[in-house]
Amino acid sequence: MSRGIGEFEPVQAVIPEWAAVLVALVTQLGDVWFLSLFVGLIYWFHAEKREDAAVIVGFTLAGLALISALKHVFSLPRPGEPLVAIETLPWILQPLYEATAMAGGYGFPSGHALMTTIVYLGLAHRLSISTHRRRFAGAGIGIAAVCFSRIALGVHYLVDVVAGVAVGIAFLLCAERLLARYSIDHGTGAFALAIVAGTVNLVVSGVDANSVSLLGAALGAFGGWQLVVLGRHVCAADRPSDAVRPLVVRGVFAAGALAPLAVAIDEFHLFSLPARGAVRGVVLAAFVTVPVMKHSERAQRFWTALVFWTTMAALGLRFLLSPTTWRRGLTLGRQYGVRLRSWIRPET
Template sequence: MTRGIGWFDAFREVAPEWAVVILGLVTQLGDVWFLGVLVGTSYWLETDNRDRIAAVFGVLLAGLSLITALKHVFALPRPERTLVAAEALPEAVHPLYEATATATGYGFPSGHALLTTIVYLSLAEYGSVGTRRNRYIGAAGIVTVVCFSRVGLGVHYLVDVVAGVGIGLVFLLLVWRLLDRYPARRGTLGFGLAVALAAVAFVTTDAASDAVLLVGASVGAFAGWQFAALAREVDAGRGPIRGSRALTARAAAVAAGIVSLVALSGYYWPVSSLAGSGVLGLVVAAFVTLPVLYRSERGSGI
């Protein structure tokens, strides 16, 4: 069954060749690397709003696992079409074309559409830059142009991006309800959800390499956040750790996560994606923990 609606052919008739470069650059707003830099930078810089941005960080990881699982479940191909053949472009822009305007793997639903919906709307909801209304207007605009770029480049059908946005909205409504019910635990819930969905993706994809890496990243993020929270609580004078069940539970979660990641990276290195998963998890754990420890007077002595 085709997912095409005929829009792409009409657009290709009127689009100039240089449009592929513009669309390729626009689509980077929804690439994983850009979303990771955006959320990671916000996490480090928004010191007074870090708990909320930690939840967004967790939602990003959860969204990556969700789209990984869904693509393997549906296993539908991408369109066999391009907006412009590479041969029609100057040779100087071929590397840029390959890096920004092409895609591989399964096509339904659109990962860019789903992830931009999840990340930009979450930043609009929990961010602190500008007004809430302006954040939502900006988020809606970015989601729209990214979705347009995916269809315009010919790497997705219109149905793919509509489904991606729809699934992202449903996902957010469910997750936000949970996060807002327990506002003091947003970070823990966000990263915990990431671990749960990473496990689902691991099983659904039969341990595909992307799913394996997401398991490590999610476990590392969860352990790193527990360590950061533990440091803040000790810094606030809520210790000693052994005298509090909550602090003991956090310390146990940190130990279990870090030990498992070290074991993965050490035992399987350097031949398996499992080793890469362990190393990635340790890097993510450090990334999540360091900005909190930097501001902690006593927590860094844990």
């Protein structure tokens, strides 16, 4: 049964063939690579609102897991109504159009519509650039442009993009209410939501490359953010005793998130599915942590000291647990034992 209401013919009729590539480029405003790059740049370079940017990073990861799970739950196909036949385009534009306008997988709801809603409305709500009205107007224009392009390209029905926008708005409202309700920093809450969504996606869609990567990324981002918050607490502490509680709490959170990634990398082949997901998680943990260290002198000193003493402790533990060390210790023990006995009982 088709989900369409005859929306393709009137929309595609007003778009000339030469504009097909332009429509395909517009749809990239809602593609994963563009949204990830956009949010990542804001997180790295907008230091004054870094926690709000971290929330959007967490929402982005959660949204990607959510749309993947929903697509697998409904398993509805895409329409077969391309805007233009790729063979009719000039040969030099065909690879670009194929890379930007073609889509595979399930069609309901629209991932582009859902993700642009989460990212653009989330940024409009969280950031303080320009005025409140202009931010939301810009977000609305971006969402509308992406939704229109998905219908025009023939890769989604109207109901797909409407459902995507509706789910995105519902997710934002619920997520913001949860963050406001609980007394925990919003970055931690957002990344925790990403872990929950990633786990649900792993169960619903099966253990495939996408679901494993999303869960690994969520764990890595959560662990990295705990290190960021830990560094802030330690740097702001006036006395060592003030840093004990955050050191324990954030340390446990970070270890709980990063330990599965370390185990996956250590136990599985580097190119296996769990190891690839874990590597993505480690990369995202570094991505979350590095810009904070870069822009804070006190954080740099703290992390330098932490890395130094952690490395020294690891080397010392490795030395103590080495079989060579134990054999050398036993040999020295026997030698000193012989000397001690000869001293206590001298030969007559």
